[in-house]
Amino acid sequence: VTAAERPGTLGRMTATGAVRRANAEDAATVGRLLDAFNREYDWPTPGPEWLAQRFARLRGDDLVVLLAGEPACGLAVLRFRPALWSEGLECYLAELYVAPERRGEGLGRALLTAALDTARAAGSDTIDLGTSEDDVAARALYERMGFTNREGPDGPVMYVYERDLDG
Amino acid sequence: VTAAERPGTLGRMTATGAVRRANAEDAATVGRLLDAFNREYDWPTPGPEWLAQRFARLRGDDLVVLLAGEPACGLAVLRFRPALWSEGLECYLAELYVAPERRGEGLGRALLTAALDTARAAGSDTIDLGTSEDDVAARALYERMGFTNREGPDGPVMYVYERDLDG
Numbered sequence: 001v002t003a004a005e006r007p008g009t010l011g012r013m014t015a016t017g018a019v020r021r022a023n024a025e026d027a028a029t030v031g032r033l034l035d036a037f038n039r040e041y042d043w044p045t046p047g048p049e050w051l052a053q054r055f056a057r058l059r060g061d062d063l064v065v066l067l068a069g070e071p072a073c074g075l076a077v078l079r080f081r082p083a084l085w086s087e088g089l090e091c092y093l094a095e096l097y098v099a100p101e102r103r104g105e106g107l108g109r110a111l112l113t114a115a116l117d118t119a120r121a122a123g124s125d126t127i128d129l130g131t132s133e134d135d136v137a138a139r140a141l142y143e144r145m146g147f148t149n150r151e152g153p154d155g156p157v158m159y160v161y162e163r164d165l166d167g
Numbered sequence: 168v169t170a171a172e173r174p175g176t177l178g179r180m181t182a183t184g185a186v187r188r189a190n191a192e193d194a195a196t197v198g199r200l201l202d203a204f205n206r207e208y209d210w211p212t213p214g215p216e217w218l219a220q221r222f223a224r225l226r227g228d229d230l231v232v233l234l235a236g237e238p239a240c241g242l243a244v245l246r247f248r249p250a251l252w253s254e255g256l257e258c259y260l261a262e263l264y265v266a267p268e269r270r271g272e273g274l275g276r277a278l279l280t281a282a283l284d285t286a287r288a289a290g291s292d293t294i295d296l297g298t299s300e301d302d303v304a305a306r307a308l309y310e311r312m313g314f315t316n317r318e319g320p321d322g323p324v325m326y327v328y329e330r331d332l333d334g
Binding site for chain 2: 091
């Protein structure tokens with residue numbers, strides 16, 4: 001049984017519907033939500049059709065997408081890989097998005113809860129993510145849900161550093 | 168040709184020897200350096216033999232280790248996966264370590280330069296890493312080498328958030 005096939009403990013109900021794992025038939029929905037996410041923040045996007053195809057191709061052990069709402073209006077993207085420091089997996093929460101008109105209903109929290117359940121069920125020891133200083137609502141949610149941006153209790157904060165390689 | 172097999176543009180000489188890609192025969196060296204890294208910072212470690220075996224098992228497309236010095240006294244650990252937003256790979260610099268007695272000789276910079284070359288040669292669009300606020304020397308090196316911890320020019324800083332899942 002692979003991480004993608006394992007049932008996990010999803011089906012968690014919210015006021016607005018269950019969180020469920022995206023399957024091959026959800027590719028267009030996943031592409032639409034990812035594209036909307038980037039357009040909202042004026043980040044470049046390859047477009048919903050391209051993203052749908054990319055999801056359809058990568059979906060599996062190392063890429064799991066969760067959808068919230070019916071019709072789906074939020075998603076979480078999880079990436080998995082074998083950890084170097086343990087026998088388990090490490091899980092990276094690559095994206096967490098709820099459409100603007102559906103915020104404040106608890107969908108982000110439902111997605112994050114389902115993400116933790118999914119990561120645990122897949123055999124992950126840890127989950128991590130990157131977010132920016134000014135994403136105050138998301139940071140508050142992560143902190144309420146047990147995440148920390150400090151290295152140990154009262155330790156220094158941890159930064160993401162990144163660099164493009166097209167040069 | 169896989170990312171692990173591709174020659175890249177290594178062999179960059181430093182005052183103290185070339186940076187080279189760790190192969191199966193280097194497993195004990197990799198285990199020793201990873202273990203020393205964690206012991207130096209009082210982080211838990213499964214021990215050098217366990218780490219050597221883990222490296223030997225995971226070594227390949229998604230895990231590349233670079234070694235610096237002869238005998239090796241520094242390493243960089245790179246993880247690769249297909250990007251969701253492009254056809255390329257994303258590269259994560261998981262570890263960068265130089266033994267304390269060999270710091271200040273440019274080995275960290277040589278490893279980081281080789282890491283960028285390796286990531287580019289493997290087809291990565293981006294490289295990212297997490298580091299803590301108080302790791303001042305490493306942060307200065309990352310910044311000199313073109314990394315930023317800000318989302319866009321003068322944008323907000325980016326944090327790593329993480330959570331253990333064993334509970």
